[in-house]
Amino acid sequence: MSRLDQLFEATRAEGRAALVGYLPAGFPTVEGSRRVLSAMLDAGCDLVEVGVPYSDPVMDGPTIQAAAEGALRNGFRLRDLFSVVETVASAGGHAVVMTYWNPVFRYGVDAFARDLASAGGLGLITPDLIPDEAEDWLAASTEHGLDRIFLVAPSSTEERIAMTAAASSGFLYAASTMGVTGARDAVSNAAPELVARVRAHTDLPVGVGLGVRSGAQAAEVAGFADAVIVGSAFVSQVARDPGDGGEAAVRALAAELAEGVRRRVAATG
Amino acid sequence: MSSALRPTPHDPDERGHWGPWGGRFMPEALIAALDELAAEYDKARLDPEFVGEFQRLLRDYAGRPSLLTEAPRFAEHAGGARVLLKREDLNHTGSHKINNVLGQALLTKRMGKKRVIAETGAGQHGVATATACALMGLECVVYMGEVDTRRQALNVARMRLLGAEVIPVSTGSRTLKDAINEALRDWVTNVDTTHYLLGTAAGAHPFPLIVRDFHRVIGVEARAQVLERVGRLPDAVVACVGGGSNAIGIFHGFLDDPSVRLVGCEPGGEGVGSGRHGATLTAGTPGVLHGARSYLLQDEDGQTTEAHSISAGLDYPGVGPEHSWLKDQGRAEYRPVTDAEAMAAFRLLSRTEGIIPAIESSHALAGALELGRELGEGAVVLVNLSGRGDKDVDTAAAWFGLSENNTDNTDNADDAGASAAGRGSNERGEA
Numbered sequence: 001m002s003r004l005d006q007l008f009e010a011t012r013a014e015g016r017a018a019l020v021g022y023l024p025a026g027f028p029t030v031e032g033s034r035r036v037l038s039a040m041l042d043a044g045c046d047l048v049e050v051g052v053p054y055s056d057p058v059m060d061g062p063t064i065q066a067a068a069e070g071a072l073r074n075g076f077r078l079r080d081l082f083s084v085v086e087t088v089a090s091a092g093g094h095a096v097v098m099t100y101w102n103p104v105f106r107y108g109v110d111a112f113a114r115d116l117a118s119a120g121g122l123g124l125i126t127p128d129l130i131p132d133e134a135e136d137w138l139a140a141s142t143e144h145g146l147d148r149i150f151l152v153a154p155s156s157t158e159e160r161i162a163m164t165a166a167a168s169s170g171f172l173y174a175a176s177t178m179g180v181t182g183a184r185d186a187v188s189n190a191a192p193e194l195v196a197r198v199r200a201h202t203d204l205p206v207g208v209g210l211g212v213r214s215g216a217q218a219a220e221v222a223g224f225a226d227a228v229i230v231g232s233a234f235v236s237q238v239a240r241d242p243g244d245g246g247e248a249a250v251r252a253l254a255a256e257l258a259e260g261v262r263r264r265v266a267a268t269g
Numbered sequence: 270m271s272s273a274l275r276p277t278p279h280d281p282d283e284r285g286h287w288g289p290w291g292g293r294f295m296p297e298a299l300i301a302a303l304d305e306l307a308a309e310y311d312k313a314r315l316d317p318e319f320v321g322e323f324q325r326l327l328r329d330y331a332g333r334p335s336l337l338t339e340a341p342r343f344a345e346h347a348g349g350a351r352v353l354l355k356r357e358d359l360n361h362t363g364s365h366k367i368n369n370v371l372g373q374a375l376l377t378k379r380m381g382k383k384r385v386i387a388e389t390g391a392g393q394h395g396v397a398t399a400t401a402c403a404l405m406g407l408e409c410v411v412y413m414g415e416v417d418t419r420r421q422a423l424n425v426a427r428m429r430l431l432g433a434e435v436i437p438v439s440t441g442s443r444t445l446k447d448a449i450n451e452a453l454r455d456w457v458t459n460v461d462t463t464h465y466l467l468g469t470a471a472g473a474h475p476f477p478l479i480v481r482d483f484h485r486v487i488g489v490e491a492r493a494q495v496l497e498r499v500g501r502l503p504d505a506v507v508a509c510v511g512g513g514s515n516a517i518g519i520f521h522g523f524l525d526d527p528s529v530r531l532v533g534c535e536p537g538g539e540g541v542g543s544g545r546h547g548a549t550l551t552a553g554t555p556g557v558l559h560g561a562r563s564y565l566l567q568d569e570d571g572q573t574t575e576a577h578s579i580s581a582g583l584d585y586p587g588v589g590p591e592h593s594w595l596k597d598q599g600r601a602e603y604r605p606v607t608d609a610e611a612m613a614a615f616r617l618l619s620r621t622e623g624i625i626p627a628i629e630s631s632h633a634l635a636g637a638l639e640l641g642r643e644l645g646e647g648a649v650v651l652v653n654l655s656g657r658g659d660k661d662v663d664t665a666a667a668w669f670g671l672s673e674n675n676t677d678n679t680d681n682a683d684d685a686g687a688s689a690a691g692r693g694s695n696e697r698g699e700a
Contacts, residue, residue, distance in 0.1 A: 055572040056446065056558065058453040059296050065440060078570040101294050102557040106571030128560075130300060132284060133292050153298035155460065160300065178298055179458040 003122050004147050004170035007046060007094055008205040008226060017222035017261040019044055020207060021254060022098065022231035024051035025084040026076030027067040028238055032245040034087045036238055041093040043251040044258025049125060049229070050085055052078070052099035059100075059127045061182030063232040067239065078103060082119040089120025096149065096170070098125040104137075113140035123147030123170050131167035138167065149173050149207075152198060154190040165202035171227060172204045177211055182232045192224045218260030228261050273324060273489070274314035274482050279524055279591075285474020285561075287594035293473040294557045299453075302460045307475040309380050314482065319379070323372050327486060330404070331360050331367045335487075337494035342621035343634075347641025350648040353503065354624070355491045355519060357655045364627065364656030365487060365515045366397035370466060372483035374401035377464040384408040384463040388452045390417055390445035390511070391582030391629065392424025393656055394468030399433035401466075409433040412451045414444040417581045424660050442575045445511075445585045449559050469512025470589035473560030477589050481517045488522020491651060499649055505530040505640050508653040509632040510603060511547065511583035513592045515655035520601060530602065533592065534636035536578035537605030547576030549588040550596050550603040558587040564596070579608040579664065580628040582656075610635040612668050615658065627656030628664065 001009075011018040021040040025033050037048050053068035053076050060068070081097065088095045097116060104112045104124070116124065123146045129137065131150055141148045147170030152161050155178065165172055176191030195206050207227030212218055214233075221228045230253075237253055238246035285291045293303060313319040327333040336356040344352040357365035370387075377385055385407045389395030395411040402409035411428055415437045418425050428435050441447035449472075456465040470480040488506075495503050506523050508516035510533035523529040538546030546552065549564050556565030558573060566574045566586035576586040595601035614634035619625045626634060630653070637652045644650065658665065666672055 055441065056450055058450045058559075059457065061454075069440075072572065102565075102567070102573075103571035105557050105562075106554075106567060106569070128294050128296055128557075130293065130295070130297055133294060151297045153296070153301075155298055155301040157301060160297070164297065175296075175298055178460060180454045 002145070002147050002170060003094065008171065011046060012226070016264070017225055018046040018227040019218070019254070019258050019261045020047045020049060020227050020229040021045040021234050022049040022051055022229065023234055023238070024053045024064065024067050024071050025081045026053055026071030026074060027235070028070065028245060029074055030076065030080045030084065033084055035247060036245055036250055037084065037088050038091060038093070039247045039250050040234065040254050041088065043254035045254055047094040047096065047227070048088060049098045049231070050081065050088070050095050052081055052097060052103050054100045054103060057100065059180055061180040061232065063235050063239070064181050067235045078107060082115050085116065085121045086119040095121050096123045096125055096147070097121055098127065101126060101129045109136040110140045110143070113144040113146055117144040117146055121146070123149055125149040125173055127151055131164055134167065151175050152194065154178055154194050158197070158201070161198055162201045165198065165204060168204060171207050172198060172202065173229070174198060174206050174208050174225070176208045182211070191221065195224050215256040215260035218257045219263045219265045222261040223265045228257065230257055273486060274320055276314070277521070279521070281474065281478060285478065287591050288597065290563055290593040291474060291477060291561050291590035293560060294562065295473045295560045296457060298457050299460060302456070303473055303475065305380065306376070306479070309376055310475055310479050313376060313379060319375065323375055326371045327368065331371060333360070333486065334490045335359050337491065337498060339498070340618070340622045343618050344641065346617060347638045347650065348644070349646035350641030350644055350650050351499070352637055352641060353495060353498065353649065353651045354654040355487060355651060357487060357515065357653060358624070358626065358630070358657035362393070362397045362400050363659065364393040364397065365484060365518065365653070366394045366468060367400070368486055368518070369468065369480050369483040369514060370394070370397040370401040373464070373466045373479065374405050374407060377407060377466070378405060380464065382462060382464045384410070384459065385466050386410045386412065386452050386455050386463055387466045387468060388412050388445065388448035389468065390414070390448070390584055391580065391627070392417070392421040392428065392660060393582060393627070395433070395435070396424050396427050396431070398466050398468070399428040399431035402433065403431045410455070411435050412438050412448040412455070414442070414448045415439045416443040417445065417448070420664060421581055421660055444581070446573065446576070446587070453559070468514070470514040470517045470591065471512040471559060471561060471563070471587055477561065477591055480514050481521065481591060484514055484518025485521045487515065487518040487653065488520060491519055492522040495649070495651055501649070502526055502529050503649040503651040504644050505532055505648070506651045506653070507532045507534060507633045507636045507640060509534050509583060509629050509655060510550065510588060510592060511536065511585045511629065512587070513589035515653050517589060517591055519653040520595070524600065531595070531600060532636055532640060533601055533603040534606045534632040535603055536576070536580055536583035536632060537607040537610070538577040538579070540607055541605050545577040546605060547578045547583055547585060548605040549586060550592060551605045553588070561590045563588055563590040563593045579611065579668070580632065582627070582629040583632065604636065606632040606635045612665070614638060615665060616669065624654070625658035626654055627658050628661045630655045
């Protein structure tokens with residue numbers, strides 16, 4: 001049983017959803033991202049997704065694009081990713097990495113998996129890698145004991161959901177709206193429907209991302225998903241207050257969301 | 270003629286791979302749309318009605334077949350070789366791009382979609398897309414890097430006159446690569462109603478296949494025209510390569526003729542050694558960008574590095590996957606042509622033949638001069654003249670110092686020929 005399996009077993013036993021927070025490594029700086037990720041975990045995130053800043057983030061909206069650009073301008077290097085993950089993991093935090101595929105491909109898929117595992121990372125979320133193209137990652141993740149979190153979308157067919165679930169471990173990432181990342185006022189109706197479709201094919205925990213920014217929305221998503229994934233809202237807090245790295249605001253948001261995932265609301269979709 | 274889009278022995282596998290290249294490195298959210306497009310194309314390419322309509326439009330709207338023009342005065346600078354120009358510049362909208370947009374616009378209608386998005390670099394693909402959308406009553410949105418909207422202002426105006434919305438992109442390097450990123454973001458958000466009319470033979474499967482097939486007509490026509498004119502096959506076929514659509518279109522006519530050398534000319538910018546270039550196949554490494562595995566300009570962390578070229582249409586750090594395959598197979602060869610070499614060829618063709626070429630196509634012309642000298646007396650070199658240079662007049666005037674405040678000191682064609690031979694780099698006139 002992987003450590004992600006254990007994590008979800010624990011949150012299910014508590015009758016609640018897990019809270020997952022995203023921040024790009026190197027944003028606002030490498031040191032800043034260590035502090036902010038630690039604050040997120042400290043204030044209530046069960047798991048952090050450490051993002052890899054990438055030059056061509058086609059799935060991201062303006063908030064995360066700007067953060068990635070900022071991190072790269074500040075000189076972020078891939079080796080910083082492993083050191084940030086190590087900081088989080090050595091303090092007992094759970095971390096997975098979310099990355100576009102090219103940095104992994106260029107680094108060498110097996111080498112990336114080896115270095116991520118030795119830094120204490122638990123797995124990889126791959127927004128532009130589908131299982132159809134993932135032969136070397138399936139092998140490397142097995143070899144190095146990492147979970148592989150693929151995405152499903154409202155446009156996925158039943159066959160693709162089944163195939164993607166079969167290739168995944170740890171949890172499955174349901175992109176709840178068709179679109180790029182970014183906080184939205186309302187959680188899409190498509191989300192509960194997609195999660196229900198996924199559950200027909202797998203017992204894997206299902207995380208829902210894209211759009212959540214408040215405790216109320218977190219509670220709503222927690223009503224039908226196993227994990228509530230929050231990205232742009234955290235990044236915005238840091239961007240708004242680069243003075244103290246946004247730590248205070250990040251803590252406040254994490255606390256609000258953590259309260260939300262413990263207060264499930266019946267799904268309205 | 271209804272065989273125009275028929276499957277070839279050079280098609281990729283079912284999932285879009287040519288050996289290790291190509292494929293689909295895309296968000297799951299777009300896979301259904303790519304599957305739909307691939308399935309629709311598989312049916313359409315064998316449907317005589319679809320193929321017939323495509324060919325009717327090529328003939329009655331785009332003006333095909335395009336001419337084959339011999340360029341004897343230009344060829345005087347090419348070591349005694351004969352130079353033949355495939356005149357894609359004479360197509361409606363002024364470049365080869367019209368072939369692909371007519372085909373994809375027909376596919377869009379066949380899929381029942383009403384909205385089209387596109388990226389553009391030099392504006393040629395954007396103009397062609399806006400044109401096809403006007404013709405077929407489709408809503409059209411074109412993403413264009415902010416840098417390119419400035420250097421290709423005329424094409425921005427043309428697209429708007431044709432009823433398209435042009436959205437300047439101010440992220441990243443603000444050129445073609447970033448326009449594609451923004452178009453992909455639009456597509457993932459609006460995929461139910463929208464077709465992404467990609468303009469080059471790159472991207473996720475099935476785009477490299479579809480775009481290539483709609484441009485195969487270039488090579489099919491050119492091969493027959495050269496045989497008729499010269500009585501034999503050419504020794505070499507030369508085309509410029511940014512993403513690689515015009516090159517793959519003309520190369521395909523000759524893939525099964527092993528005696529014909531296929532030569533792609535990449536944007537060498539200020540020289541490959543300077544680091545400021547877009548010569549992906551010459552200097553790139555394997556990577557993944559915009560949905561396909563191919564050669565790529567990137568740093569050791571896999572971050573895409575900026576391409577540099579005087580030509581907005583070649584200013585792209587990636588390249589179509591089939592070109593990576595042809596390079597690895599040794600079937601095609603790729604060489605860089607610098608800004609200065611391309612501009613010298615631009616001027617030489619203008620002054621010797623009365624044809625102002627696109628700066629993109631001028632890279633192929635420079636390559637032809639070089640190849641002609643390598644191949645020697647009597648060789649036959651076919652050049653894909655992929656576009657006309659009207660859009661580049663401002664850039665060229667600045668390069669040659671032809672604005673009111675400057676005096677042109679290179680009045681005769683022989684000077685121009687000499688600079689085409691490689692001494693053009695000191696002739697840059699900054700405006």
